Amino acid sequence: MSTLFKNLRxxxxxxxxxxxxxxxxxxxxxxxxVTKNIPVFYLKPVSTGPPEDADDGHIKRYTKPGLVHTDCLFRYDEPVSPHLAAKMKAAGGARPEIPSDQTVVNSIANRIRQYAARSQKYAHAYMETAGGVHxxxxxxxxxxxxxxxLFLPTVLIGDSRLGGISSTISSYESLILRGYIIDAVLLFRDDYYSNWEYLEPxxxxxxxxxxxxxxxPTRLxxxxxxxxxxxxxxxxxxxxSTSTGINAITDHLDQCHTKRLDELASMPRRTFNTIWWPFVQHGLVKTEEDVTVIDSAHSDFFSVYRSQDQTGGAQSPATSLLAPEFDGSASWWTQTVGHAHPSLTLAAARASGRYGHxxxxxATHLPALNLAESLVHNGPGKGWASRAFFTDNGSTGMEVALKMALRAYTSRNNVTESDKKRLGVIGLNGSYHGxxxxxxxxxxxxxxSCEWHDAKGFWFDPPSIGIIDSKPSITLTPALHSLVGEQVLPAPSLSWIYDIQSRLRTPLARVYQDYIREQLEKLEERGQKFGALVLEPLLMGAGGMIFVDPLFQRVMVDVARSRKNEKDTPPAWSGIPVIFDEVFVGLHRIGMESTGPLLGTYPDISVNAKILTGGLVPLAVTLASESIFEVFLGDNKATALLHGHSYTAHALGCEVANETLKLIDSLKTTPGWQAAQASWSDDVSSPCQVWSFWDPGFVQAVSNLPHVASAMALGSVFAIRLKSGSDSGYVSMSAQAMFEPLKRLIPSANELSAAPSGAPYTTHYRTLGDVAYFMTSLNTQPAVVRSIEDKIWGVLQSP
Incomplete structure (x- = not known):
């Protein structure tokens, strides 16, 4: 990641x-x-062509050796593009492997750190790339x-030749699209084309x-x-000494460096004065050092600012003021392929440039139409959905889903106007929908909840899944415990737990069915009417990363659909409408595109968001079956779905979503996915139904620790529930306190090979009371996951 040193510009x-x-x-x-007696480090990462013509040689020839140090990291003799030179050398056996991007970046970062270590006083450094921006x-x-x-501040060298205006602007825009900071543009003064006169304003x-x-001068x-x-x-x-001369430019670059340092240092104080954070008790944030200042982000890592006090001050000139920090919550569950992915950025620019909003x-436009068709016909709606309704985010998508479901229910039943206002939903305790x-x-x-909150419905306490002392287990609620006689039911394997078709024939399924039906009948006898079943399938996130027994949810759906309607019901729809809130779990966050195939049943309405747009922009899609859609058909506008948002189906979000879905498809066959799936397979003769990027042996080992109640992983999600006494639930600070050391540099056996730029890194994390959870992107490198596992293990092993 980016590095920033006070004494090295x-x-x-x-x-x-x-x-x-x-x-x-x-x-x-x-x-x-050099004329200002400032030491200079010059770095040419890749050089091609004869050594006598090398750029670092030119620097040596025309600068003062005592104050200038030059380096070249990868040198090739062929005067061709770097990728061709590397191929030629590899083919000739001189260098058998072509250096990867990470190898190149790590080599550069290590060399920059060496420069900083040698810069006891203020120094300059320049890294010259090869050829053009692309x-x-x-x-x-x-x-x-x-x-x-590396995210280094940039000087762009413009083109003074014919056509140079276009190439300069195009290069600038390419760098801006990738987030680069451009501090200056330099080009030669050519009085014939005078490109500079156009480009300056x-x-x-x-x-x-x-x-x-x-x-x-012309070569002699x-x-x-x-x-x-x-x-x-x-x-x-x-x-x-003019204001446009090269000396003035170096002064300007110094000023840019100082301004960046000052701005980063001021951000915590300015944040304290103006920002109201979500889900944060400001009274517990005591110092400016508690504010995470994110300078940039790339892949799975933030680049965060550390003050001089945090880095050791003047005693640590080689310690960067910017440090990598693993984004341990995937930025509130949104990241799909990591931060600042160029394909998603370009998709956003493509739609923004073509449509704006x-x-x-x-009306229609291609990004929205293509996305709707993908989700309905080939994605999570395949086989049951016929319509896609766009909204802004997961919460608004759920608002639409509820509107659809409740209207559908009232259209099939004789519900008075007063009863419509009292319709409730069936759900699970611990659910959260926005x-x-x-x-x-x-x-x-x-x-x-808030002051206006009016809980409308009934919520069952769900049995949960977890690995306890290395064994996959089902933990029953007190009510179910009293019926079964045991609270924790060990299972043969996770695959068995998620084999719903087989488990539907077990005695536990009958217990679940009788219990759910009896509870609903009692409520209905008291006059309660339900208009929808609303579920977060398999995993309830904000409620505490609760992995729900999928059999319980399947039985809930079956019971809900067995309820009688007061009017004729077409075959496509029965009982009360079923809503799947897949905002969190959908689109492979937990290892599957949609939970319907695993549960063996599909919803009438579902909602997708978060991963949908790769964490770049907000967008949600509510999918509905044709029978739900038909409820709103008619010749009276008042019966239409009168709901919408100003930015409904905004082209930028839809195009980013289309690109995200393409990227996800390409990931499914990658070695990382296949290796992770194989590691979780209980039976090598058949594919594993559930799997995770987290190592199964690591999850089992964590579950064995004395202060861990259970551990569980699906897809990119890993959750640890700590044992706690009276201090439990969301307001508990136990998990926050336990994992506080992750904010510091904890050694990891895999760390330097996994971290960006080969630097030690910290871990940003979120907790839910006595539950700590960690999340990867869908393309996080296995080495990074292993490194995070090492760090978590180190914390849990500490006394």
Whole structure:
């Protein structure tokens, strides 16, 4: 990840094209620093071509050796693009493996840390890339993407030639789309094309400094004379005291560095003064050091600011003020392929540039239409849904689902106007469907409620699944315990627990059925009417990462659909409507696209969000069956679904969702997924129904620890429930206290090979009372997961 040192100001030099003068202008910057007696480090990560023509050699030739240190990390003799040079060398056996992007980035980051360690006083560093912004790296990845984890402030070298205005602006936009900070644009002053005259106001509007530098002299045939001429050129540049000269640019870059340091240092205080955080008790946030300042994010990691006090102050010049921190909650369960994924960013830009936002009623556009067709015909709605309704987020998607279900119920039953207001839902204690009022009313009274909350319905206490002392187990509620005679039922395997078709024939299924039916009959005898069954299938997130016994939920659906309607019911729909809230669990968060196939039954209405858009923008889709849709058909507008949002089906969100679904499809066949699925298979002769990216041996080992009540993992989710006394539930601070050391650097056997830039990292995490949970993206590298497991184990093993 990004590094930032108080005493080392570093800039990355990108070119808008090949042969635009990157090395010449970088040399001028180095010379300007040297004239101020500032030590300079020059780094060329990849060099191709004859050694005598290498860029680092040019720097050495025209700068002062005592103050300038040059490095080249990967050198190839062939004068071709880096990816071709690497292929040629690999084919010749000279270097059998082509260095990966991570190898290149780690090598650069390590070298920068070495520079910082040597910079007892203020120093400058410049890293010069090869070719243009999108010239390939050694692996073939575009440079703009390869170097993005480093997130270094950038100087863009513009193109002064014919067509250079376009290439310069295109390069700038490519870097901006990837989040780069561009501190300055330099190009040669060419009085014929005068590109600088056009580009200067263009960049000034964006707050970016542009300087036009005199071009170098024409190359002379005599090498010695040519060298003297070039030396004079550099000397003249560094004696230029004008506001547009190279000296002024180095001053400007220093100012940008200082401004960034000052801004980061001020953010905690400014945040204390203006921000009201969600789900945070401000009274417990005592110091500015408790504020996580996120400077950038990439892949599974934040780049967070650490003050001088936190890093050891002046005694630690080699310690970066920015440090990697693993995003342990996948940013509230949203991340699909990590932060700042270029494919998603470009998808957002593509739709934003084509549409902006357009209103949606009685209209259509390709991003929305393609997404609706994908979800209905090939995605979670396949086989049961016929319609897709768009909203802003999971909570609003659930509001729509409730509206659909309750209207459908009242249309099939003789419900008075007064009874309509008193219709309730059936659900599970611990469920959570969002923070809008209607979604809150579909949950039991709890910590997420507000003054207007009016819990409308009945919520069963659910039996739960977990690994206890290495054994998959079903833990029954007190009411079910009294009927069965045992509280914890050991199971042969997790696959057996989730084999619903087989378990439907067990005595426990009959107990569940009789218990649910009896409870509902008692409630109905007292006049309670229910208009919908609302479930978070398999895993209830905000309620405490409760892995619900899937058999109990399947029986709930069967019982709900066995209820009698007072009017004729077509075959497609019976009993009360069933809603699956798959905002959290859907689209492979827990290892499956949708929970319907595993449960062996499908909802009438379901909601997807979060993973849907890869964590980039908010969007939700409520899927509905045709029989639900038909309830709202008619020739009277008042009977339509009169619900919507200004940004319904916004093209940007829909296009990002389409790209996310493509990326997920490509991940399903990757070695990481296949290896994880195989590791969880109980029977090698058949595919495992449930699996996780977390190692099964690790989960079992955690479940054996004396202070752990249970552990459980599905897909990207791993949850640990701690043993606790009276201090339990959401308001407990036990898990928060237990895992506090993760905010510090905990050694891990896999850490340096897994972490971005090969740096030690901390872990950002969220807890739910006495439950700690950790979450990966769907493409988190196995080495990263193993490293996180090491850190968690280290905390749990501490006295």
């Amino acid at each position: 570093i800039h990355q030099i990108f070119g808008s094209n090949t042969d635009v003068g990157k090395t010449i202008l970088t040399t001028a910057l180095v010379k300007a620093s 010239s390939p790296s050694l692996s073939g990845t575009t440079q703009a993407d390869c170097y993005r984890p 263009y960049f000034a509007e964006k707050g970016i400094r542009l300087s036009a530098i005199d071009p170098p 045939p005599d090498p010695a004379t040519d060298r003297l001429c070039v030396q004079k050129y550099y000397n003249d540049l560094t004696t230029d 357009v209103m949606f009623p009685q 923070d809008t009022i209607g979604a809150m009313d579909a949950c039991a009274e709890g910590v997420y």
